[in-house]
Amino acid sequence: MTIRIDDSTRTIQMGVGDLVRLINPSETFRTGSSQFAAHWGQQAHKRLYGEAALNKRSTEVHVSHSLALGEYSAVITGRIDLIVEAADKTIVQEIKTVAAPGQTLEAATEDSLPSFRDQLRLYLYLLECSGYKNLHGELVVVSLMDGSIARIPVTYDLGAVYLLIRSVLLGVVREHEQSTARKDYRRSLAKRIGFPHEEARRYQEEAAASVRNALETRNNLLLSAPTGVGKTAAVLAPALRFALENDLRIFWASGKSSHQEIVATTLRLILPPDAQISALFLMAKEKLCPNELFSCEEHLCRYSQEYSARSNQAAVKALLQQQLILPEDVIRVARENDTCPFELSLQAASNADFIVGDYNYVFDPKSSLRRLLPPKNRRGWILIIDEAHNLYSRARGYFSPxxxxxxxxxxxxxxxxxxxxxxxxxxxxxxxxxxxxxxxxxxxxxxxxxxxxxxxxxxxxxxxxxxxxxxxxxxxxxxxxxxxxxxxxxxxxxxxxxxxxxxxxxxxxxxxxxxxxxxxxxxxxxxPSLQIGKIINSFFSVIAVSATLEPHRFFQDVLGFPADETIAASFPSPFHRENRKIVIVPNVSTTYRDRTRTAPGVAHILQEISVIKPGNYAAFFPSYAYLRLIATHLQDFCGNLVIQKETLQKSDIVEMVRVLRERRSTNLILAVQGGSLAEGVDYSDNLLDGIFIVGVGLPELSLENELLKAHFDEKYSAGFQYAYLYPGMMRVIQSAGRLIRSADDIGFIILIGRRYATPAYNSLLPRDWYRYSIEELIASDAAAEVRAFWDSL
Ligand code: SF4
CATH class of the missing domain: 1.10.275.40 (Fumarase C; Chain B, domain 1)
Structure with missing residues (x-):
């Protein structure tokens, strides 16, 4: 159980386990393969309980005791494994399993197992307070290695245990009072959290107000805002302020580490230098691990063996003194303290005000951090889902084994x-x-x-x-x-x-x-709406944010946001419309069956428009096959062709960006919609002068997608939209979003394909792409439109 303190009645409720953890901080006797430790422990309990039943012993005995403590009273509860009544004494047994051989256990004393010893002493104390007499304690320690059992007597002194409990409880009261003071501090700090820039960007204040409103009304928010609005600051500043005012914590879930860097930069800007709060950036265990062999078994990793035996309080304290606790800080402090960095980061995270980590820590049933975010405590957390359009496909993956x-x-x-x-x-x-x-x-x-x-x-x-x-x-x-x-x-x-x-x-x-x-x-x-929705519902509030979170209804449905507790907000691009020319080329069919026939025409458009002005251009295709087909028609391209490989390394991206920055010739990137060049690269400083979107990157026709279609047809009468159209158009808008990254960026977006001239598709294009009607974008001569655009600048 967790410690509960009721200020109105001044009562403290806690379990024996809580007391033991407070007596022995970070003392958790580990059994190596933690995923099975509980199971092995249960097996040992079952076996010994079975024997106890045969011998008519009492198993799993519940005890409770109330203790006065100045103005407070404390109720301590516990469950004793076994009580054996003998003629002249009562033996109280506590069963434990450990990953140590029987030989080691034979040499063990009560003092070599301090957590177990203290747990048993507390039970003895509670029993004696309930009227039991002549008590004898015995630890029954089962070796996982060979199944042998060691029986270790535990000494006990009523007065000494009382003093120990009393001193721990006084510490609890002191900490509670400090935490009340900390709440006051956090509330006063909230007033000093501002925007990172002197002047808010266009629509940034409105976006921030929508976040604040959602939190104040205890709703969830689907926030759709394109590049330039300053989404991170617009979400982070009001959410942090609200969390500080209301004694809440924030988990910022993100699908990509590059987005985590933006969060770190924004936090540096909005936190007053003297603010005593910490934001911890989680990193996967295998990436933090200093060992060549990544295996957390006690017999293979000395850090795992020793973690339990060492108090890492000083290391945790050192980390929590920093405002931003980055993975490199965790690695450094772990090295200085000769301890496991991952365990250390989790220990620090349990006291951090703000945690940044991958979606998996919240949503993946295999790696969610239940220790850090136990479902019953999530009401004390605000969850922010960054680039939330990515969560749907990730979530489907979690549940598709x-x-x-x-x-x-x-x-x-x-x-x-x-x-x-x-x-x-x-x-x-x-x-x-x-x-x-x-x-x-x-x-x-x-x-x-x-x-x-x-x-x-x-x-x-x-x-x-x-x-x-x-x-x-x-x-x-x-x-x-x-x-x-x-x-x-x-x-x-x-x-x-x-x-x-x-x-x-x-x-x-x-x-x-x-x-x-x-x-x-x-x-x-x-x-995945049922599973993800349950998680979403367990938080105080969830803010989902992305540049492409429309139609909101789609994301609300597939991610399981409750309709009556979810607000949606959308904002247009804050940049000057004049900096961007958007053209639809409607007279080319890019559907699968017409691609071979129309490929020369598509290649001609890319070539013709790229030569108007030397520059950097990118063409995004629905598939690699289509990309390769067009590439065969671009062999005489006037500049340098950069073709996306199916397996792309980080070094390939670095090299591509270098070539684009050099601008030695006209560069044309051929890449796929939905791929890392269309969504993962930030082409900052006007790195691109124009983007061609060739066709719509609809998910491929497959049995799986047809099953999705049938499902959503039945559920929402919108099978094609949910299975193909919305995911496809999301890729289109993400690809187009690579062009204008700041107020000074200038360029064109050309959408090639008949589909873009039909309302089913073009009604999903962002409303700020045209002034009055989508018809404004449809061109009979795209090259002439682009030439006029360049001439007008
Ligand atoms: S150092 Fe930590 S993460 Fe690495 S193997 Fe040991 S216990 Fe596991």
Missing amino acids: SISVEDMQEASRAAGESHVAPDGVLSLLDEVKTYVSEIGGARPSERQNQFIVEIDKNFFRAIGGRTKEILSDYFLARLRAGMETGEDPLARCLTDIDTFCTMSALEGDFAFLFDSTAALLKQVCLD
């Missing part, structure tokens, strides 16, 4: 060769493999590589339980054999089966399909 026959074959081979493979693993893999293969055998026709299947959820429910047991046994066996418990084909495959079983039992909108090319059974998340 798959299992493949090939992986199961490889896992079976690995199990056959392993001397620690648990009993039953081969038959389990065989059963699942047979089940999946049989499903695949129902292929309706040779031409269909993918087809919809029905799965027997009861089968996966039963398999899920067995997989968990086997996976746990396998990890334990590897631990006992001193092997790494992480990645290997068997562990990976069992984990995939376990995930599949868990996910297939979820409530929600899912379909299942079989891919016979890869012999793979996949769960397709059609709509």
